Amino acid sequence: MLEEAEQLLQEYFGYSSFRKGQQEIIGNILAGNNTLGIMPTGGGKSICFQIPSLCLAGITLVISPLISLMKDQIDSLNALGIAATFINSSLSNLEIKERMAKTCEGQYDLLYIAPERLQSKEFIAQLQAADISLIAVDESHCISSWGHDFRPSYRLIPKLISNLSNQSVVTAFTATATKEVRMDISDLLGIEEENIYVTGFDRPNLKFNLISGENKKDFIAEYVDINQDDAGIIYAATRKEVDQVTSFLKQKGFSVGKYHAGLSNQERRIVQEKFIFDELKIIVATNAFGMGIDKSNVRYVIHHNLPQTLEDYYQEAGRAGRDGEPSECILLFHPADMRLPKFFIEESNLTPQLKERRYQKLQKMIDYCYTSKCLRGFILNYFDNQQLIAGCDNCSNCNEEQELVDITTEAQQILSCVYKTDQRFGITTVACVLKGSKRQKILKLGFDQLSTYGLLRKHTIKEIKDLINFLIAEGYIRLTNSKFPVTKLTAKAKPVLAGREEVYYKVRKKIKRITSQNSLFSILREFRMKLAKKEDLPPYVIFHDSTLKEMAHQKPLTKEAMLEIKGVGPIKFQRYGKHFLEKIKKFALQETAKQEVATTTDNPSHLISYNLLQEGKTLSEIANLRGLAVTTVQNHLVRSLREGFDLNLDLFISQEKRGLIKSKIKEVGAERLKPLKEALPEEISYFQIKLVIFANNN
Numbered sequence: 001m002l003e004e005a006e007q008l009l010q011e012y013f014g015y016s017s018f019r020k021g022q023q024e025i026i027g028n029i030l031a032g033n034n035t036l037g038i039m040p041t042g043g044g045k046s047i048c049f050q051i052p053s054l055c056l057a058g059i060t061l062v063i064s065p066l067i068s069l070m071k072d073q074i075d076s077l078n079a080l081g082i083a084a085t086f087i088n089s090s091l092s093n094l095e096i097k098e099r100m101a102k103t104c105e106g107q108y109d110l111l112y113i114a115p116e117r118l119q120s121k122e123f124i125a126q127l128q129a130a131d132i133s134l135i136a137v138d139e140s141h142c143i144s145s146w147g148h149d150f151r152p153s154y155r156l157i158p159k160l161i162s163n164l165s166n167q168s169v170v171t172a173f174t175a176t177a178t179k180e181v182r183m184d185i186s187d188l189l190g191i192e193e194e195n196i197y198v199t200g201f202d203r204p205n206l207k208f209n210l211i212s213g214e215n216k217k218d219f220i221a222e223y224v225d226i227n228q229d230d231a232g233i234i235y236a237a238t239r240k241e242v243d244q245v246t247s248f249l250k251q252k253g254f255s256v257g258k259y260h261a262g263l264s265n266q267e268r269r270i271v272q273e274k275f276i277f278d279e280l281k282i283i284v285a286t287n288a289f290g291m292g293i294d295k296s297n298v299r300y301v302i303h304h305n306l307p308q309t310l311e312d313y314y315q316e317a318g319r320a321g322r323d324g325e326p327s328e329c330i331l332l333f334h335p336a337d338m339r340l341p342k343f344f345i346e347e348s349n350l351t352p353q354l355k356e357r358r359y360q361k362l363q364k365m366i367d368y369c370y371t372s373k374c375l376r377g378f379i380l381n382y383f384d385n386q387q388l389i390a391g392c393d394n395c396s397n398c399n400e401e402q403e404l405v406d407i408t409t410e411a412q413q414i415l416s417c418v419y420k421t422d423q424r425f426g427i428t429t430v431a432c433v434l435k436g437s438k439r440q441k442i443l444k445l446g447f448d449q450l451s452t453y454g455l456l457r458k459h460t461i462k463e464i465k466d467l468i469n470f471l472i473a474e475g476y477i478r479l480t481n482s483k484f485p486v487t488k489l490t491a492k493a494k495p496v497l498a499g500r501e502e503v504y505y506k507v508r509k510k511i512k513r514i515t516s517q518n519s520l521f522s523i524l525r526e527f528r529m530k531l532a533k534k535e536d537l538p539p540y541v542i543f544h545d546s547t548l549k550e551m552a553h554q555k556p557l558t559k560e561a562m563l564e565i566k567g568v569g570p571i572k573f574q575r576y577g578k579h580f581l582e583k584i585k586k587f588a589l590q591e592t593a594k595q596e597v598a599t600t601t602d603n604p605s606h607l608i609s610y611n612l613l614q615e616g617k618t619l620s621e622i623a624n625l626r627g628l629a630v631t632t633v634q635n636h637l638v639r640s641l642r643e644g645f646d647l648n649l650d651l652f653i654s655q656e657k658r659g660l661i662k663s664k665i666k667e668v669g670a671e672r673l674k675p676l677k678e679a680l681p682e683e684i685s686y687f688q689i690k691l692v693i694f695a696n697n698n
């Protein structure tokens with residue numbers, strides 16, 4: 001049976017072997033045992049029930065709370081050639097009836113339903129008529145009231161199981177399960193201790209970064225700019241902060257959308273869809289965003305604020321890199337952030353006992369921000385008592401990416417200013433005194449007479465504030481918990497003021513791109529986008545980023561070589577892979593042509609311009625660099641295009657204008673340029689017209 005499972009894995013999914021835990025779990029299910037699989041996000045839980053669904057005669061019923069994802073999940077399965085469907089509240093009664101009829105006829109391998117369906121007696125009666133071999137409870141922590149995502153209708157699952165007359169095997173899957181939750185799941189679903197498989201919680205492809213005491217907005221702006229091509233989520237604690245970060249990024253011209261409970265369902269749906277379809281690169285959101293996010297190519301998750309628990313943090317951060325590709329989880333920390341989660345706990349309706357538990361959990365989260373040990377080790381130890389002896393080498397504490405700069409003098413000046421202002425003022429006032437500001441408030445208080453007045457006048461107010469924040473983060477200064485927090489010195493400040501200890505500012509090394517640039521990968525990604533639009537599917541349903549990366553790296557030129565790529569099985573090859581193969585072949589041909597040109601003709605001028613464009617230079621940069629007129633560079637690019645080199649027309653002309661030019665070509669022909677130019681709006685240039693003509697001919 002396992003051999004068959006392995007064959008199906010290759011045939012349908014295009015993967016050559018099972019991952020850690022998958023084989024054991026599938027083997028146990030096929031042996032007829034109720035099974036609980038606890039695997040990290042991205043660990044590959046779905047395959048653990050999808051493969052058995054193909055081996056077993058009857059239907060696999062998947063119960064999942066992720067309604068917004070069901071369509072994508074079913075599209076993905078259908079794209080693989082697997083017969084699957086879903087039933088949830090988004091369908092009409094007629095559609096539900098039709099799908100149920102087909103289910104009873106055994107036309108599907110998998111049927112996905114939302115737990116709320118189980119409240120309908122009629123639905124349960126219909127299910128009884130179907131031949132259900134396997135029940136898979138996805139996100140099974142929702143069954144436990146200890147879990148953070150408790151869903152009351154999950155409690156109806158045990159009843160469903162006992163109502164089904166046949167002996168279906170019951171399986172449950174989750175990523176985050178503490179001991180209490182694990183016990184709840186196994187008790188309620190009748191899963192024996194020996195049938196619980198825990199494959200660990202580690203996500204080796206995720207890099208954990210803690211950025212402490214830095215200006216958050218500056219960091220985010222720099223980070224998203226460097227990683228412009230990649231998708232990311234930025235979590236903020238409140239709607240207000242989501243709004244602020246979104247407009248800040250919008251102003252800077254980034255492709256960004258926001259998501260929080262204050263928006264209408266419609267608005268949220270649109271933003272989520274745009275993000276899933278890669279049309280929006282960045283989502284700024286409260287923790288309302290997430291349960292429904294299965295997008296596999298989220299490359300980074302930034303937390304703008306402190307989450308309340310490590311469970312929340314690991315779950316939210318874990319939305320990065322589900323496809324197993326290197327991805328980053330960044331927590332931006334400032335000690336003042338501790339106030340908000342404390343406030344949330346204080347204001348909640350929890351019993352004193354539960355409040356106490358929440359405080360303990362928050363304390364762990366805070367400890368994470370202050371630990372100097374391996375961040376991954378800290379998380380794994382929390383969830384699993386797992387110790388990482390040597391550290392992970394993939395977190396900001398293990399690879400010390402900081403350079404130390406001695407700021408003892410500035411620190412002494414700041415600490416002394418806090419002292420001289422009687423430890424009664426906030427960050428801004430202290431910064432203004434150090435700057436030597438002439439603000440009314442400063443003069444009125446007589447602070448211009450202080451010896452610290454103007455000591456840091458060479459710095460900007462923002463730089464001084466950043467330094468103060470750094471000293472807060474490092475524990476030299478603390479902020480009071482009052483409505484208008486004021487600065488106080490801590491015991492750590494004394495030795496610095498007395499000249500006995502030095503202070504070092506950690507200058508972070510420059511942010512590096514997560515994904516390295518590769519022109520074939522970009523071509524394949526763009527092609528996938530076009531195909532996805534045509535088929536109305538999220539791009540990653542066609543192929544994951546990891547599959548495209550492997551294609552770009554291996555450059556397969558035959559069907560056999562293409563089938564070696566992870567994620568390309570025979571069915572997907574037929575549907576999509578063969579088109580990607582054509583793109584790769586074309587790219588390889590151009591590469592050879594370029595090499596030949598370079599070796600035989602000393603690299604003609606037009607190809608030098610072309611190559612500079614491919615390296616990311618703009619028209620005017622190329623012209624400047626080469627001492628040529630912009631029009632000459634334009635002619636070079638037109639010639640390259642005519643010779644069959646690929647050119648991204650989006651750089652020079654919008655889709656809309658392209659459509660317009662094409663329609664005019666149909667009317668007046670393309671033999672002569674002038675009549676064409678005259679038939680078009682004035683702002684359309686000869687260069688743009690030529691691009692469309694030659695792109696059409698290619």
Ligand code: ADP
Nearest residue numbers: 015017018019041042043044045046047322323
């Ligand atoms: P989870 O539900 O555990 O978060 P998924 O089932 O969505 O994870 O799987 C995560 C990714 O890993 C998907 O892209 C999936 O296709 C891929 N994957 C799963 N099993 C394997 C395997 N055996 N080999 C290679 N990739 C796999």
